[in-house]
Amino acid sequence: MTSTMHRPGIARRENGVPPPDVPMADIDLGSLEFWERDDDLRDGAFATLRRESPISFFEVAEFPGFAAGAGHWALTRFDDIHHASRHPEIFSSIPTSTSLNEVPPEIAEFLGSMISLDDPRHLRLRTIVNRAFTPKVVARIEESVRERARTIVTNMVANHRDAEADFVAEASSLLPLQVICDMMGIPEDDEAKVFHWTTVMLGFGDDEVSGEFADIVAVVTEMADYAMRLAEERRTNPRDDLTTSLVQAEVDGERLTSVEIASFFILLSAAGNETTRNAISHGMVALTRYPEEREKWWSDFHGVAATAVEEIVRWASPVIFMRRNLTQDIEMSGIKMKAGDKVSLWYNSGNRDEAKFANPWLFDVTRDPNPHIGYGGGGAHFCLGANLARREMRVLFEELHRQIPDIVAAEEPAILHSAFIHGIKRLPVAWTT
Numbered sequence: 001m002t003s004t005m006h007r008p009g010i011a012r013r014e015n016g017v018p019p020p021d022v023p024m025a026d027i028d029l030g031s032l033e034f035w036e037r038d039d040d041l042r043d044g045a046f047a048t049l050r051r052e053s054p055i056s057f058f059e060v061a062e063f064p065g066f067a068a069g070a071g072h073w074a075l076t077r078f079d080d081i082h083h084a085s086r087h088p089e090i091f092s093s094i095p096t097s098t099s100l101n102e103v104p105p106e107i108a109e110f111l112g113s114m115i116s117l118d119d120p121r122h123l124r125l126r127t128i129v130n131r132a133f134t135p136k137v138v139a140r141i142e143e144s145v146r147e148r149a150r151t152i153v154t155n156m157v158a159n160h161r162d163a164e165a166d167f168v169a170e171a172s173s174l175l176p177l178q179v180i181c182d183m184m185g186i187p188e189d190d191e192a193k194v195f196h197w198t199t200v201m202l203g204f205g206d207d208e209v210s211g212e213f214a215d216i217v218a219v220v221t222e223m224a225d226y227a228m229r230l231a232e233e234r235r236t237n238p239r240d241d242l243t244t245s246l247v248q249a250e251v252d253g254e255r256l257t258s259v260e261i262a263s264f265f266i267l268l269s270a271a272g273n274e275t276t277r278n279a280i281s282h283g284m285v286a287l288t289r290y291p292e293e294r295e296k297w298w299s300d301f302h303g304v305a306a307t308a309v310e311e312i313v314r315w316a317s318p319v320i321f322m323r324r325n326l327t328q329d330i331e332m333s334g335i336k337m338k339a340g341d342k343v344s345l346w347y348n349s350g351n352r353d354e355a356k357f358a359n360p361w362l363f364d365v366t367r368d369p370n371p372h373i374g375y376g377g378g379g380a381h382f383c384l385g386a387n388l389a390r391r392e393m394r395v396l397f398e399e400l401h402r403q404i405p406d407i408v409a410a411e412e413p414a415i416l417h418s419a420f421i422h423g424i425k426r427l428p429v430a431w432t433t
């Protein structure tokens with residue numbers, strides 16, 4: 001007898017059904033309670049915003065140590081987000097693109113890498129590492145990614161004879177972590193540390209995974225120290241890894257400073273880790289909720305994989321928003337905004353925009369075209385790791401399909417309380433032995 005006979009499973013859903021209606025009066029993107037709501041209520045709220053007030057002003061939630069500062073204009077329609085992403089001369093990434101709160105001075109220098117810069121400096125920094133992320137180079141590491149995915153799934157099965165495990169801890173978090181650590185030249189023994197650091201950093205706002213302000217400062221500082229030590233080591237012993245590329249690069253005729261290297265290192269580790277993990281976990285949830293979509297994919301794995309992986313990213317929108325900063329006064333959809341104002345681009349909302357997607361509420365693994373903005377709305381900052389993420393997702397699902405095709409989410413996912421990362425903290429899964 002296998003445990004799958006009495007496993008609980010999660011709620012199946014009718015596919016393609018819009019979320020419940022949420023009145024404007026109940027929507028406050030600046031309240032922490034809002035981000036403790038489940039996905040349906042979040043989706044319902046953004047549907048209301050798109051319909052009734054597509055550009056709205058919200059205050060920023062205050063966290064200890066992270067002052068709220070001024071409020072922001074929330075762009076919720078696909079077209080507006082797309083437009084803002086492609087006009088960096090008006091929608092600047094300086095002083096930051098990743099935080100609506102003020103970045104505390106204690107850690108600001110380590111969080112200011114290229115994602116929070118404009119061209120030409122942004123492009124020069126991006127050029128140092130972008131070769132490692134081209135489709136050609138990513139294709140070259142496919143075998144090692146596949147090998148890792150195989151081992152991860154094999155170990156999960158071997159370590160859980162009862163055929164139940166936490167998918168996040170045992171599968172979805174491991175592949176992105178191992179791959180980015182490999183690319184950066186971080187030894188395997190230090191992977192757990194990197195996992196802890198990026199989880200605390202990006203889990204900020206969720207007490208269970210993050211911590212007090214002092215803990216966050218400690219983690220950022222530890223990670224920066226680690227990066228600087230590794231960089232020092234590579235200066236004397238260069239290798240074929242991204243850390244070596246960072247220490248050897250010259251930008252505007254100068255080497256990067258230790259602080260620049262540390263902040264670059266932190267960006268790559270965090271971006272490489274905290275996004276793909278959640279896309280894979282949300283993918284597992286969606287394939288459980290909509291078994292007919294799983295059937296469609298599983299019955300022609302390679303034929304459907306490319307569209308399935310895009311649809312998972314649209315569906316999951318693992319990065320919920322990015323921030324921009326206006327360089328001039330502008331008017332959009334009748335709303336006047338001033339130079340210096342903060343603007344937020346809500347990718348989760350753009351990815352459900354009824355004006356852009358034929359039934360956005362349908363999780364459709366064969367959706368084509370699928371012009372989603374899960375990797376950003378295009379333009380200078382478009383996700384550097386998109387090719388890598390696609391390949392990691394595809395390969396991990398391929399291994400699941402091969403080894404334990406009936407794996408399902410056995411309990412509802414524990415969703416991260418965060419406005420920034422659409423994260424899943426835990427996801428119990430079960431399969432037939």
Ligand code: HEM
Pocket residue numbers: 085097114115116126180267268269271272273275276279313317318319322347374375376377378379380381382383384385386388389
């Ligand atoms: C499903 C997985 C992923 C999602 C949904 C995602 C999403 C995003 C988004 C929304 C942006 C900002 C785009 C913008 O501001 O216009 C971004 C930027 C970035 N991503 Fe990803 N990402 C993913 C995986 C990765 C991976 C695996 C890496 C590997 C290191 C990575 C590295 C980066 C970097 C370095 C940037 C900044 C690019 C720049 O400023 O030029 N991402 N990503």
